[in-house]
Amino acid sequence: MKPLPLLNLVSRLEDSAWLDPWVTRVKGTVNSVVPFPWLRDVLHGVPLGHPVHPLAVQIPLGAWTSAAVLDAVPGNERAAGILIGVGAIAAVPSAVAGFTDWSELHEQQQRVGLVHAAANIAATGLYIASLVERSRGRQSRGKLLGYLGFATVGAGGFLGGHLTYRQAAGVNHSEDVPHRFPVGWHTLAPLNELAEGELEKRTVAGMPLLVFREGQVVHVLSDVCSHLSGPLHEGKLDERGEACVICPWHGSVFELRTGEVRGGPATAGQPRFSTRIEEGVVEVSLPGAG
Structure with missing residues:
Protein backbone atom coordinates (compact mmCIF):
# COMPACT_ATOMS: atom_id res chain seq x y z
CA MET A 1 0.00 0.00 0.00
CA GLN A 167 11.46 12.07 13.22
CA ALA A 168 12.06 10.25 16.53
CA ALA A 169 11.52 13.25 18.78
CA GLY A 170 11.15 12.34 22.46
CA VAL A 171 12.16 8.70 22.05
CA ASN A 172 15.15 6.94 23.63
CA HIS A 173 17.95 7.03 21.05
CA SER A 174 20.07 4.49 22.91
CA GLU A 175 17.32 1.89 23.41
CA ASP A 176 18.71 -0.34 20.68
CA VAL A 177 22.20 -0.64 22.21
CA PRO A 178 21.50 -3.87 24.17
CA HIS A 179 19.96 -5.44 21.06
CA ARG A 180 23.02 -4.73 18.89
CA PHE A 181 25.88 -5.36 21.31
CA PRO A 182 27.11 -8.99 21.39
CA VAL A 183 26.86 -11.16 24.48
CA GLY A 184 29.92 -11.77 26.64
CA TRP A 185 33.16 -9.99 27.47
CA HIS A 186 35.02 -8.00 24.83
CA THR A 187 38.38 -6.23 24.77
CA LEU A 188 38.19 -2.46 25.22
CA ALA A 189 41.82 -1.32 25.57
CA PRO A 190 44.93 -1.76 27.71
CA LEU A 191 44.42 0.11 30.96
CA ASN A 192 47.62 2.12 30.55
CA GLU A 193 46.33 3.50 27.22
CA LEU A 194 43.32 5.14 28.88
CA ALA A 195 43.87 8.69 30.08
CA GLU A 196 43.10 9.40 33.74
CA GLY A 197 40.01 11.56 34.37
CA GLU A 198 39.25 12.30 30.71
CA LEU A 199 36.38 11.48 28.38
CA GLU A 200 37.40 9.10 25.61
CA LYS A 201 35.66 7.34 22.76
CA ARG A 202 36.39 3.69 22.02
CA THR A 203 34.65 1.36 19.60
CA VAL A 204 33.83 -2.23 20.48
CA ALA A 205 31.94 -4.55 18.11
CA GLY A 206 31.10 -1.51 15.99
CA MET A 207 29.51 0.26 18.98
CA PRO A 208 30.81 3.71 20.05
CA LEU A 209 31.49 3.76 23.80
CA LEU A 210 32.23 6.57 26.23
CA VAL A 211 35.14 5.70 28.53
CA PHE A 212 36.15 7.44 31.77
CA ARG A 213 39.00 6.15 33.90
CA GLU A 214 39.37 6.74 37.63
CA GLY A 215 42.56 5.02 38.76
CA GLN A 216 42.03 1.29 38.47
CA VAL A 217 38.30 1.74 37.81
CA VAL A 218 36.96 2.32 34.31
CA HIS A 219 33.42 3.53 33.67
CA VAL A 220 31.87 2.82 30.27
CA LEU A 221 28.59 4.10 28.84
CA SER A 222 27.06 4.17 25.38
CA ASP A 223 28.52 7.20 23.61
CA VAL A 224 25.20 7.95 21.87
CA CYS A 225 23.09 10.37 23.94
CA SER A 226 19.64 8.96 24.61
CA HIS A 227 18.05 12.34 23.84
CA LEU A 228 19.04 12.93 20.22
CA SER A 229 22.17 10.81 19.62
CA GLY A 230 24.75 13.43 20.54
CA PRO A 231 28.40 12.22 20.86
CA LEU A 232 29.00 12.27 24.61
CA HIS A 233 32.79 11.99 24.33
CA GLU A 234 32.75 15.50 22.84
CA GLY A 235 30.96 16.82 25.93
CA LYS A 236 32.27 18.27 29.17
CA LEU A 237 32.84 16.88 32.64
CA ASP A 238 30.67 18.18 35.44
CA GLU A 239 30.75 17.51 39.18
CA ARG A 240 27.29 17.10 40.74
CA GLY A 241 28.29 15.08 43.75
CA GLU A 242 29.38 12.41 41.28
CA ALA A 243 31.35 12.73 38.05
CA CYS A 244 28.96 13.51 35.19
CA VAL A 245 29.17 14.14 31.46
CA ILE A 246 27.28 16.97 29.75
CA CYS A 247 26.07 16.23 26.20
CA PRO A 248 27.56 18.74 23.74
CA TRP A 249 24.36 19.08 21.73
CA HIS A 250 21.54 19.89 24.16
CA GLY A 251 23.13 19.78 27.60
CA SER A 252 21.70 16.55 29.02
CA VAL A 253 23.67 15.40 32.05
CA PHE A 254 24.49 11.76 32.86
CA GLU A 255 26.30 10.25 35.83
CA LEU A 256 29.38 8.45 34.54
CA ARG A 257 29.30 5.68 37.15
CA THR A 258 25.68 4.68 36.65
CA GLY A 259 24.47 6.25 33.38
CA GLU A 260 21.51 7.82 35.21
CA VAL A 261 20.06 11.14 34.07
CA ARG A 262 21.03 14.11 36.26
CA GLY A 263 19.62 16.80 34.01
CA GLY A 264 17.35 16.99 30.94
CA PRO A 265 16.23 17.23 28.23
CA ALA A 266 17.09 13.50 28.16
CA THR A 267 14.69 11.38 30.17
CA ALA A 268 16.29 7.94 29.62
CA GLY A 269 19.63 6.97 31.12
CA GLN A 270 22.64 5.73 29.19
CA PRO A 271 23.30 1.97 28.86
CA ARG A 272 26.05 1.15 31.37
CA PHE A 273 28.67 -1.48 30.58
CA SER A 274 30.28 -3.74 33.19
CA THR A 275 34.10 -3.67 33.19
CA ARG A 276 36.92 -5.87 34.41
CA ILE A 277 40.69 -5.88 34.04
CA GLU A 278 42.42 -9.04 32.85
CA GLU A 279 46.24 -8.95 32.68
CA GLY A 280 46.24 -5.19 32.27
CA VAL A 281 43.54 -5.19 29.58
CA VAL A 282 40.10 -3.65 30.17
CA GLU A 283 37.17 -5.77 29.03
CA VAL A 284 33.52 -4.77 28.79
CA SER A 285 30.21 -6.57 28.91
CA LEU A 286 26.69 -5.24 28.63
CA PRO A 287 24.06 -6.73 30.96
CA GLY A 288 21.04 -7.86 28.93
CA ALA A 289 22.92 -7.75 25.63
CA GLY A 290 21.62 -9.81 22.76
Missing part, protein backbone atom coordinates in the same frame (compact mmCIF):
# COMPACT_ATOMS: atom_id res chain seq x y z
CA LYS A 2 1.34 3.43 -0.95
CA PRO A 3 1.62 6.21 1.66
CA LEU A 4 -0.94 9.00 1.54
CA PRO A 5 0.03 12.04 -0.56
CA LEU A 6 -0.40 14.06 2.64
CA LEU A 7 2.76 12.45 3.98
CA ASN A 8 4.86 14.09 1.26
CA LEU A 9 3.45 17.49 2.19
CA VAL A 10 4.26 16.96 5.85
CA SER A 11 7.76 15.74 5.01
CA ARG A 12 8.41 18.99 3.15
CA LEU A 13 7.89 20.89 6.39
CA GLU A 14 11.14 19.41 7.65
CA ASP A 15 13.10 21.43 5.06
CA SER A 16 10.95 24.58 5.20
CA ALA A 17 13.66 27.05 6.20
CA TRP A 18 11.17 29.95 5.99
CA LEU A 19 9.88 28.74 9.37
CA ASP A 20 13.26 29.28 11.05
CA PRO A 21 12.73 32.97 12.04
CA TRP A 22 9.51 31.93 13.79
CA VAL A 23 11.32 29.02 15.42
CA THR A 24 13.94 31.42 16.79
CA ARG A 25 11.33 33.83 18.18
CA VAL A 26 9.22 31.14 19.81
CA LYS A 27 12.25 29.35 21.23
CA GLY A 28 13.41 32.59 22.84
CA THR A 29 9.98 33.05 24.40
CA VAL A 30 9.95 29.50 25.75
CA ASN A 31 13.40 29.91 27.29
CA SER A 32 12.32 33.13 29.03
CA VAL A 33 9.04 31.67 30.30
CA VAL A 34 10.67 28.46 31.58
CA PRO A 35 14.14 29.60 32.75
CA PHE A 36 14.75 27.31 35.72
CA PRO A 37 16.62 24.04 35.04
CA TRP A 38 14.68 22.14 37.73
CA LEU A 39 11.36 23.22 36.20
CA ARG A 40 12.51 22.29 32.71
CA ASP A 41 13.51 18.85 34.00
CA VAL A 42 10.02 18.36 35.47
CA LEU A 43 8.36 19.48 32.22
CA HIS A 44 10.67 17.27 30.14
CA GLY A 45 9.70 14.30 32.33
CA VAL A 46 13.08 13.46 33.85
CA PRO A 47 11.46 12.19 37.10
CA LEU A 48 9.07 9.99 35.06
CA GLY A 49 11.69 8.55 32.74
CA HIS A 50 9.82 9.64 29.61
CA PRO A 51 8.31 12.89 28.25
CA VAL A 52 5.34 14.44 30.06
CA HIS A 53 3.70 15.92 26.97
CA PRO A 54 2.32 12.69 25.42
CA LEU A 55 0.74 11.83 28.77
CA ALA A 56 -0.64 15.33 29.37
CA VAL A 57 -2.37 15.56 25.97
CA GLN A 58 -4.61 12.63 26.85
CA ILE A 59 -6.79 14.89 28.99
CA PRO A 60 -7.72 17.53 26.39
CA LEU A 61 -7.94 14.96 23.59
CA GLY A 62 -10.15 12.69 25.66
CA ALA A 63 -12.38 15.55 26.78
CA TRP A 64 -12.78 16.94 23.27
CA THR A 65 -13.43 13.53 21.73
CA SER A 66 -16.14 12.87 24.33
CA ALA A 67 -17.64 16.31 23.64
CA ALA A 68 -17.79 15.53 19.92
CA VAL A 69 -19.73 12.35 20.66
CA LEU A 70 -22.13 14.10 23.05
CA ASP A 71 -22.77 16.92 20.56
CA ALA A 72 -24.04 14.29 18.12
CA VAL A 73 -26.69 13.20 20.65
CA PRO A 74 -29.50 15.70 21.36
CA GLY A 75 -29.89 16.91 24.93
CA ASN A 76 -26.22 16.73 25.94
CA GLU A 77 -25.21 20.31 25.15
CA ARG A 78 -24.38 21.22 28.76
CA ALA A 79 -22.22 18.13 29.32
CA ALA A 80 -20.43 18.72 26.02
CA GLY A 81 -19.72 22.31 27.03
CA ILE A 82 -18.24 21.22 30.33
CA LEU A 83 -15.94 18.76 28.59
CA ILE A 84 -14.82 21.39 26.09
CA GLY A 85 -13.95 23.69 28.99
CA VAL A 86 -12.00 20.94 30.75
CA GLY A 87 -10.08 20.27 27.55
CA ALA A 88 -9.25 23.94 27.03
CA ILE A 89 -7.91 24.28 30.58
CA ALA A 90 -5.90 21.04 30.39
CA ALA A 91 -4.39 22.12 27.06
CA VAL A 92 -2.37 24.83 28.80
CA PRO A 93 0.00 22.67 30.92
CA SER A 94 0.20 20.19 28.05
CA ALA A 95 1.34 22.97 25.72
CA VAL A 96 3.91 24.24 28.22
CA ALA A 97 5.44 20.76 28.48
CA GLY A 98 5.34 20.33 24.71
CA PHE A 99 7.02 23.66 24.01
CA THR A 100 9.73 22.86 26.58
CA ASP A 101 10.53 19.60 24.77
CA TRP A 102 10.31 21.32 21.40
CA SER A 103 12.87 23.96 22.36
CA GLU A 104 15.56 21.22 22.68
CA LEU A 105 14.99 19.50 19.31
CA HIS A 106 16.89 19.56 16.00
CA GLU A 107 15.89 22.20 13.45
CA GLN A 108 13.96 19.81 11.17
CA GLN A 109 11.97 18.58 14.15
CA GLN A 110 11.35 22.13 15.35
CA ARG A 111 9.86 23.15 12.01
CA VAL A 112 7.30 20.35 12.07
CA GLY A 113 6.76 20.86 15.79
CA LEU A 114 6.00 24.56 15.31
CA VAL A 115 3.21 23.79 12.83
CA HIS A 116 1.98 21.03 15.16
CA ALA A 117 1.79 23.56 17.99
CA ALA A 118 0.08 26.16 15.78
CA ALA A 119 -2.62 23.66 14.84
CA ASN A 120 -3.26 22.81 18.48
CA ILE A 121 -3.38 26.48 19.48
CA ALA A 122 -5.85 27.14 16.67
CA ALA A 123 -7.95 24.18 17.83
CA THR A 124 -7.99 25.51 21.40
CA GLY A 125 -9.07 28.91 20.08
CA LEU A 126 -11.93 27.31 18.15
CA TYR A 127 -13.06 25.46 21.27
CA ILE A 128 -13.01 28.66 23.31
CA ALA A 129 -15.08 30.36 20.60
CA SER A 130 -17.43 27.36 20.76
CA LEU A 131 -17.90 27.92 24.48
CA VAL A 132 -18.66 31.61 23.90
CA GLU A 133 -21.32 30.79 21.33
CA ARG A 134 -22.87 28.16 23.59
CA SER A 135 -23.02 30.63 26.47
CA ARG A 136 -25.01 32.96 24.21
CA GLY A 137 -27.50 30.25 23.43
CA ARG A 138 -26.20 29.64 19.91
CA GLN A 139 -25.84 25.90 20.23
CA SER A 140 -25.64 25.17 16.50
CA ARG A 141 -22.75 27.60 16.04
CA GLY A 142 -21.13 26.23 19.15
CA LYS A 143 -21.30 22.69 17.84
CA LEU A 144 -19.94 23.72 14.43
CA LEU A 145 -16.98 25.47 16.03
CA GLY A 146 -16.46 22.44 18.26
CA TYR A 147 -16.27 20.09 15.29
CA LEU A 148 -13.92 22.48 13.48
CA GLY A 149 -11.73 22.42 16.58
CA PHE A 150 -11.88 18.63 16.64
CA ALA A 151 -10.76 18.43 12.99
CA THR A 152 -7.95 20.91 13.64
CA VAL A 153 -6.65 19.09 16.70
CA GLY A 154 -6.76 15.88 14.63
CA ALA A 155 -4.49 17.53 12.06
CA GLY A 156 -2.19 18.62 14.87
CA GLY A 157 -2.16 15.08 16.19
CA PHE A 158 -1.13 13.76 12.78
CA LEU A 159 1.83 16.15 12.83
CA GLY A 160 2.64 15.06 16.37
CA GLY A 161 2.71 11.45 15.22
CA HIS A 162 5.05 12.38 12.37
CA LEU A 163 7.29 14.24 14.81
CA THR A 164 7.50 11.27 17.17
CA TYR A 165 7.44 8.22 14.94
CA ARG A 166 9.04 9.54 11.73
Whole structure:
Protein backbone atom coordinates (compact mmCIF):
# COMPACT_ATOMS: atom_id res chain seq x y z
CA MET A 1 0.00 0.00 0.00
CA LYS A 2 1.34 3.43 -0.95
CA PRO A 3 1.62 6.21 1.66
CA LEU A 4 -0.94 9.00 1.54
CA PRO A 5 0.03 12.04 -0.56
CA LEU A 6 -0.40 14.06 2.64
CA LEU A 7 2.76 12.45 3.98
CA ASN A 8 4.86 14.09 1.26
CA LEU A 9 3.45 17.49 2.19
CA VAL A 10 4.26 16.96 5.85
CA SER A 11 7.76 15.74 5.01
CA ARG A 12 8.41 18.99 3.15
CA LEU A 13 7.89 20.89 6.39
CA GLU A 14 11.14 19.41 7.65
CA ASP A 15 13.10 21.43 5.06
CA SER A 16 10.95 24.58 5.20
CA ALA A 17 13.66 27.05 6.20
CA TRP A 18 11.17 29.95 5.99
CA LEU A 19 9.88 28.74 9.37
CA ASP A 20 13.26 29.28 11.05
CA PRO A 21 12.73 32.97 12.04
CA TRP A 22 9.51 31.93 13.79
CA VAL A 23 11.32 29.02 15.42
CA THR A 24 13.94 31.42 16.79
CA ARG A 25 11.33 33.83 18.18
CA VAL A 26 9.22 31.14 19.81
CA LYS A 27 12.25 29.35 21.23
CA GLY A 28 13.41 32.59 22.84
CA THR A 29 9.98 33.05 24.40
CA VAL A 30 9.95 29.50 25.75
CA ASN A 31 13.40 29.91 27.29
CA SER A 32 12.32 33.13 29.03
CA VAL A 33 9.04 31.67 30.30
CA VAL A 34 10.67 28.46 31.58
CA PRO A 35 14.14 29.60 32.75
CA PHE A 36 14.75 27.31 35.72
CA PRO A 37 16.62 24.04 35.04
CA TRP A 38 14.68 22.14 37.73
CA LEU A 39 11.36 23.22 36.20
CA ARG A 40 12.51 22.29 32.71
CA ASP A 41 13.51 18.85 34.00
CA VAL A 42 10.02 18.36 35.47
CA LEU A 43 8.36 19.48 32.22
CA HIS A 44 10.67 17.27 30.14
CA GLY A 45 9.70 14.30 32.33
CA VAL A 46 13.08 13.46 33.85
CA PRO A 47 11.46 12.19 37.10
CA LEU A 48 9.07 9.99 35.06
CA GLY A 49 11.69 8.55 32.74
CA HIS A 50 9.82 9.64 29.61
CA PRO A 51 8.31 12.89 28.25
CA VAL A 52 5.34 14.44 30.06
CA HIS A 53 3.70 15.92 26.97
CA PRO A 54 2.32 12.69 25.42
CA LEU A 55 0.74 11.83 28.77
CA ALA A 56 -0.64 15.33 29.37
CA VAL A 57 -2.37 15.56 25.97
CA GLN A 58 -4.61 12.63 26.85
CA ILE A 59 -6.79 14.89 28.99
CA PRO A 60 -7.72 17.53 26.39
CA LEU A 61 -7.94 14.96 23.59
CA GLY A 62 -10.15 12.69 25.66
CA ALA A 63 -12.38 15.55 26.78
CA TRP A 64 -12.78 16.94 23.27
CA THR A 65 -13.43 13.53 21.73
CA SER A 66 -16.14 12.87 24.33
CA ALA A 67 -17.64 16.31 23.64
CA ALA A 68 -17.79 15.53 19.92
CA VAL A 69 -19.73 12.35 20.66
CA LEU A 70 -22.13 14.10 23.05
CA ASP A 71 -22.77 16.92 20.56
CA ALA A 72 -24.04 14.29 18.12
CA VAL A 73 -26.69 13.20 20.65
CA PRO A 74 -29.50 15.70 21.36
CA GLY A 75 -29.89 16.91 24.93
CA ASN A 76 -26.22 16.73 25.94
CA GLU A 77 -25.21 20.31 25.15
CA ARG A 78 -24.38 21.22 28.76
CA ALA A 79 -22.22 18.13 29.32
CA ALA A 80 -20.43 18.72 26.02
CA GLY A 81 -19.72 22.31 27.03
CA ILE A 82 -18.24 21.22 30.33
CA LEU A 83 -15.94 18.76 28.59
CA ILE A 84 -14.82 21.39 26.09
CA GLY A 85 -13.95 23.69 28.99
CA VAL A 86 -12.00 20.94 30.75
CA GLY A 87 -10.08 20.27 27.55
CA ALA A 88 -9.25 23.94 27.03
CA ILE A 89 -7.91 24.28 30.58
CA ALA A 90 -5.90 21.04 30.39
CA ALA A 91 -4.39 22.12 27.06
CA VAL A 92 -2.37 24.83 28.80
CA PRO A 93 0.00 22.67 30.92
CA SER A 94 0.20 20.19 28.05
CA ALA A 95 1.34 22.97 25.72
CA VAL A 96 3.91 24.24 28.22
CA ALA A 97 5.44 20.76 28.48
CA GLY A 98 5.34 20.33 24.71
CA PHE A 99 7.02 23.66 24.01
CA THR A 100 9.73 22.86 26.58
CA ASP A 101 10.53 19.60 24.77
CA TRP A 102 10.31 21.32 21.40
CA SER A 103 12.87 23.96 22.36
CA GLU A 104 15.56 21.22 22.68
CA LEU A 105 14.99 19.50 19.31
CA HIS A 106 16.89 19.56 16.00
CA GLU A 107 15.89 22.20 13.45
CA GLN A 108 13.96 19.81 11.17
CA GLN A 109 11.97 18.58 14.15
CA GLN A 110 11.35 22.13 15.35
CA ARG A 111 9.86 23.15 12.01
CA VAL A 112 7.30 20.35 12.07
CA GLY A 113 6.76 20.86 15.79
CA LEU A 114 6.00 24.56 15.31
CA VAL A 115 3.21 23.79 12.83
CA HIS A 116 1.98 21.03 15.16
CA ALA A 117 1.79 23.56 17.99
CA ALA A 118 0.08 26.16 15.78
CA ALA A 119 -2.62 23.66 14.84
CA ASN A 120 -3.26 22.81 18.48
CA ILE A 121 -3.38 26.48 19.48
CA ALA A 122 -5.85 27.14 16.67
CA ALA A 123 -7.95 24.18 17.83
CA THR A 124 -7.99 25.51 21.40
CA GLY A 125 -9.07 28.91 20.08
CA LEU A 126 -11.93 27.31 18.15
CA TYR A 127 -13.06 25.46 21.27
CA ILE A 128 -13.01 28.66 23.31
CA ALA A 129 -15.08 30.36 20.60
CA SER A 130 -17.43 27.36 20.76
CA LEU A 131 -17.90 27.92 24.48
CA VAL A 132 -18.66 31.61 23.90
CA GLU A 133 -21.32 30.79 21.33
CA ARG A 134 -22.87 28.16 23.59
CA SER A 135 -23.02 30.63 26.47
CA ARG A 136 -25.01 32.96 24.21
CA GLY A 137 -27.50 30.25 23.43
CA ARG A 138 -26.20 29.64 19.91
CA GLN A 139 -25.84 25.90 20.23
CA SER A 140 -25.64 25.17 16.50
CA ARG A 141 -22.75 27.60 16.04
CA GLY A 142 -21.13 26.23 19.15
CA LYS A 143 -21.30 22.69 17.84
CA LEU A 144 -19.94 23.72 14.43
CA LEU A 145 -16.98 25.47 16.03
CA GLY A 146 -16.46 22.44 18.26
CA TYR A 147 -16.27 20.09 15.29
CA LEU A 148 -13.92 22.48 13.48
CA GLY A 149 -11.73 22.42 16.58
CA PHE A 150 -11.88 18.63 16.64
CA ALA A 151 -10.76 18.43 12.99
CA THR A 152 -7.95 20.91 13.64
CA VAL A 153 -6.65 19.09 16.70
CA GLY A 154 -6.76 15.88 14.63
CA ALA A 155 -4.49 17.53 12.06
CA GLY A 156 -2.19 18.62 14.87
CA GLY A 157 -2.16 15.08 16.19
CA PHE A 158 -1.13 13.76 12.78
CA LEU A 159 1.83 16.15 12.83
CA GLY A 160 2.64 15.06 16.37
CA GLY A 161 2.71 11.45 15.22
CA HIS A 162 5.05 12.38 12.37
CA LEU A 163 7.29 14.24 14.81
CA THR A 164 7.50 11.27 17.17
CA TYR A 165 7.44 8.22 14.94
CA ARG A 166 9.04 9.54 11.73
CA GLN A 167 11.46 12.07 13.22
CA ALA A 168 12.06 10.25 16.53
CA ALA A 169 11.52 13.25 18.78
CA GLY A 170 11.15 12.34 22.46
CA VAL A 171 12.16 8.70 22.05
CA ASN A 172 15.15 6.94 23.63
CA HIS A 173 17.95 7.03 21.05
CA SER A 174 20.07 4.49 22.91
CA GLU A 175 17.32 1.89 23.41
CA ASP A 176 18.71 -0.34 20.68
CA VAL A 177 22.20 -0.64 22.21
CA PRO A 178 21.50 -3.87 24.17
CA HIS A 179 19.96 -5.44 21.06
CA ARG A 180 23.02 -4.73 18.89
CA PHE A 181 25.88 -5.36 21.31
CA PRO A 182 27.11 -8.99 21.39
CA VAL A 183 26.86 -11.16 24.48
CA GLY A 184 29.92 -11.77 26.64
CA TRP A 185 33.16 -9.99 27.47
CA HIS A 186 35.02 -8.00 24.83
CA THR A 187 38.38 -6.23 24.77
CA LEU A 188 38.19 -2.46 25.22
CA ALA A 189 41.82 -1.32 25.57
CA PRO A 190 44.93 -1.76 27.71
CA LEU A 191 44.42 0.11 30.96
CA ASN A 192 47.62 2.12 30.55
CA GLU A 193 46.33 3.50 27.22
CA LEU A 194 43.32 5.14 28.88
CA ALA A 195 43.87 8.69 30.08
CA GLU A 196 43.10 9.40 33.74
CA GLY A 197 40.01 11.56 34.37
CA GLU A 198 39.25 12.30 30.71
CA LEU A 199 36.38 11.48 28.38
CA GLU A 200 37.40 9.10 25.61
CA LYS A 201 35.66 7.34 22.76
CA ARG A 202 36.39 3.69 22.02
CA THR A 203 34.65 1.36 19.60
CA VAL A 204 33.83 -2.23 20.48
CA ALA A 205 31.94 -4.55 18.11
CA GLY A 206 31.10 -1.51 15.99
CA MET A 207 29.51 0.26 18.98
CA PRO A 208 30.81 3.71 20.05
CA LEU A 209 31.49 3.76 23.80
CA LEU A 210 32.23 6.57 26.23
CA VAL A 211 35.14 5.70 28.53
CA PHE A 212 36.15 7.44 31.77
CA ARG A 213 39.00 6.15 33.90
CA GLU A 214 39.37 6.74 37.63
CA GLY A 215 42.56 5.02 38.76
CA GLN A 216 42.03 1.29 38.47
CA VAL A 217 38.30 1.74 37.81
CA VAL A 218 36.96 2.32 34.31
CA HIS A 219 33.42 3.53 33.67
CA VAL A 220 31.87 2.82 30.27
CA LEU A 221 28.59 4.10 28.84
CA SER A 222 27.06 4.17 25.38
CA ASP A 223 28.52 7.20 23.61
CA VAL A 224 25.20 7.95 21.87
CA CYS A 225 23.09 10.37 23.94
CA SER A 226 19.64 8.96 24.61
CA HIS A 227 18.05 12.34 23.84
CA LEU A 228 19.04 12.93 20.22
CA SER A 229 22.17 10.81 19.62
CA GLY A 230 24.75 13.43 20.54
CA PRO A 231 28.40 12.22 20.86
CA LEU A 232 29.00 12.27 24.61
CA HIS A 233 32.79 11.99 24.33
CA GLU A 234 32.75 15.50 22.84
CA GLY A 235 30.96 16.82 25.93
CA LYS A 236 32.27 18.27 29.17
CA LEU A 237 32.84 16.88 32.64
CA ASP A 238 30.67 18.18 35.44
CA GLU A 239 30.75 17.51 39.18
CA ARG A 240 27.29 17.10 40.74
CA GLY A 241 28.29 15.08 43.75
CA GLU A 242 29.38 12.41 41.28
CA ALA A 243 31.35 12.73 38.05
CA CYS A 244 28.96 13.51 35.19
CA VAL A 245 29.17 14.14 31.46
CA ILE A 246 27.28 16.97 29.75
CA CYS A 247 26.07 16.23 26.20
CA PRO A 248 27.56 18.74 23.74
CA TRP A 249 24.36 19.08 21.73
CA HIS A 250 21.54 19.89 24.16
CA GLY A 251 23.13 19.78 27.60
CA SER A 252 21.70 16.55 29.02
CA VAL A 253 23.67 15.40 32.05
CA PHE A 254 24.49 11.76 32.86
CA GLU A 255 26.30 10.25 35.83
CA LEU A 256 29.38 8.45 34.54
CA ARG A 257 29.30 5.68 37.15
CA THR A 258 25.68 4.68 36.65
CA GLY A 259 24.47 6.25 33.38
CA GLU A 260 21.51 7.82 35.21
CA VAL A 261 20.06 11.14 34.07
CA ARG A 262 21.03 14.11 36.26
CA GLY A 263 19.62 16.80 34.01
CA GLY A 264 17.35 16.99 30.94
CA PRO A 265 16.23 17.23 28.23
CA ALA A 266 17.09 13.50 28.16
CA THR A 267 14.69 11.38 30.17
CA ALA A 268 16.29 7.94 29.62
CA GLY A 269 19.63 6.97 31.12
CA GLN A 270 22.64 5.73 29.19
CA PRO A 271 23.30 1.97 28.86
CA ARG A 272 26.05 1.15 31.37
CA PHE A 273 28.67 -1.48 30.58
CA SER A 274 30.28 -3.74 33.19
CA THR A 275 34.10 -3.67 33.19
CA ARG A 276 36.92 -5.87 34.41
CA ILE A 277 40.69 -5.88 34.04
CA GLU A 278 42.42 -9.04 32.85
CA GLU A 279 46.24 -8.95 32.68
CA GLY A 280 46.24 -5.19 32.27
CA VAL A 281 43.54 -5.19 29.58
CA VAL A 282 40.10 -3.65 30.17
CA GLU A 283 37.17 -5.77 29.03
CA VAL A 284 33.52 -4.77 28.79
CA SER A 285 30.21 -6.57 28.91
CA LEU A 286 26.69 -5.24 28.63
CA PRO A 287 24.06 -6.73 30.96
CA GLY A 288 21.04 -7.86 28.93
CA ALA A 289 22.92 -7.75 25.63
CA GLY A 290 21.62 -9.81 22.76
